[in-house]
Amino acid sequence: MQESSLSNSNKISTKKNLIQNLSTNSSQNLVRDEIDTNNNQEFQNLVNQMILNLIAKTEAELITISTITQKYKETVAQKTN
Structure with a gap:
C-alpha cells in the first residue's frame, strides 16, 4: 500500500514537472509528447x-x-x- 502511494506520488511529481516545463517559454516542445x-x-x-x-x-x-x-x-x- 505504501509502495503504491509512493508510486502515485512519483507519477504526480513527474506530471507536475511536465506541466511546468510546458508552461515555460522553451523553444523546444519535446516535452509535449510526454503528456497524452x-x-x-x-x-x-x-x-x-x-x-x-x-x-x-x-x-x-x-x-x-x-x-x-x-x-x-x-x-x-x-x-x-
Whole structure:
C-alpha cells in the first residue's frame, strides 16, 4: 500500500514537472509528447489530485494553528488563575 502511494506520488511529481516545463517559454516542445493530450481523464485526475493535495495541506496547517491556539489559551488561563 505504501509502495503504491509512493508510486502515485512519483507519477504526480513527474506530471507536475511536465506541466511546468510546458508552461515555460522553451523553444523546444519535446516535452509535449510526454503528456497524452487526448486523454482528458488522465489530465482531470492529475488536476483533482493536485487539488486534494492542496486541501490536505491546508487542513493540516489549520489543525496545527488550532492546536497552537488552544495551547496558548490554556497557558493564558493557567497563568491568570
